[in-house]
Structures are given as structure tokens and as C-alpha cells.
Amino acid sequence: MKSFLTAFYTIAICLSLIHCSPAEEAASSAMETQTEAPAQPTGKVEKTAAEWKKLLTPEQFSILREAGTERPHGKIYQEFKLQAAGSYHCAGCGALLFTSNEKFDSGCGWPSFYDPAKAENVKLIEDRSGGMTRIEVRCAVCDGHLGHVFKGEGFDTPTDKRYCINGAGLVYVPAAAQEPKK
Numbered sequence: 001m002k003s004f005l006t007a008f009y010t011i012a013i014c015l016s017l018i019h020c021s022p023a024e025e026a027a028s029s030a031m032e033t034q035t036e037a038p039a040q041p042t043g044k045v046e047k048t049a050a051e052w053k054k055l056l057t058p059e060q061f062s063i064l065r066e067a068g069t070e071r072p073h074g075k076i077y078q079e080f081k082l083q084a085a086g087s088y089h090c091a092g093c094g095a096l097l098f099t100s101n102e103k104f105d106s107g108c109g110w111p112s113f114y115d116p117a118k119a120e121n122v123k124l125i126e127d128r129s130g131g132m133t134r135i136e137v138r139c140a141v142c143d144g145h146l147g148h149v150f151k152g153e154g155f156d157t158p159t160d161k162r163y164c165i166n167g168a169g170l171v172y173v174p175a176a177a178q179e180p181k182k
């Protein structure tokens with residue numbers, strides 16, 4: 001009887017998970033992937049909200065232009081963990097932000113890096129929203145919100161910093177796609 005009940009509950013839980021997933025998957029789209037690295041902008045990129053809306057997906061707009069946060073441990077995070085060597089660019093302006101060299105698995109539910117790939121493309125701003133003091137990470141070229149950086153958490157990385165970044169604000173360019181064709 002006990003094993004029957006266990007089996008019953010297991011099936012019930014599985015069914016409820018199956019039932020939930022399609023809506024959640026639809027709410028969290030994949031990280032944008034390109035085979036060629038976007039060109040580094042030559043100067044600051046400034047656009048109106050209406051111009052950004054045309055250029056970005058609703059999820060990218062919510063994160064980059066409205067400082068939104070994607071769902072932790074979502075589809076993008078699962079993809080990020082499986083991605084091979086490559087570079088991560090701003091989905092707004094194409095600036096190089098991070099590479100897989102600085103990527104690490106923090107287990108926090110969002111893409112994590114211990115350092116930017118190109119420091120001048122990333123700017124840090126004190127963020128006192130939500131009753132806490134955090135350091136916000138933005139793209140220095142287009143001023144898009146990327147996430148936050150946390151220090152001194154004890155991660156075994158060269159900097160002990162965790163750039164906790166919304167994957168939806170990034171464009172992934174696999175290194176394999178950038179190798180010159182023979």
C-alpha cells in the first residue's frame with residue numbers, strides 16, 4: 001500500500017510538472033546565439049525606448065532597458081551551463097562583455113562570470129533599490145542593465161567576484177563558429 005501511495009504521489013508530481021512547463025518555457029526564451037561576433041561599436045550607443053523596442057525582443061527590452069531580472073534556473077541558465085567556449089556580447093549594442101574563460105558555475109541560477117572580458121565595456125553603479133545596497137553591472141556602451149556583481153562570497157576563482165548576469169541580455173557567439181574556414 002505504501003509503495004502504491006509513493007508511486008501515486010510520484011506520478012501526481014510528474015504530471016503537475018509537465019503541466020507547468022510549457023507556460024514557463026514560453027515565458028523564458030533562449031539566449032540569442034550568433035555565428036559571427038557583432039562589431040564593437042565605435043562610440044556610445046543611445047536610442048529612445050521606442051527604438052530599443054523595435055530592436056530587442058520583449059525579454060531583452062525588459063532586462064536591458066527596464067533593469068528586469070529573468071527567472072532563475074530557467075531555460076537560458078540551463079543552456080548557458082551547456083555552452084562550449086565562446087564569447088558573450090551585449091544584446092543591445094554588440095559590445096564584447098564576457099567570455100567562457102571567465103565563466104564559472106556558481107549554482108545561483110543565473111549566468112556567472114568572475115570578471116568581464118573587456119573591462120571598459122562594463123560599468124558598475126551602486127544600486128540601492130529593493131532595500132539593499134548592491135553593485136549594478138551595466139553595458140558601458142549602451143547603458144543596458146546586465147545584472148549585479150557580488151564580492152567575497154568564497155568562490156574558488158581568481159577574483160572571488162560573481163558577475164550575476166541575465167542571460168537574456170547577452171548574445172552568445174560560439175568560438176567554434178568564429179574559427180577561420182580552411
Ligand SMILES: [Zn+2]
Pocket residue numbers: 090091092093094095139140141142143144
Ligand atoms: Zn550594450
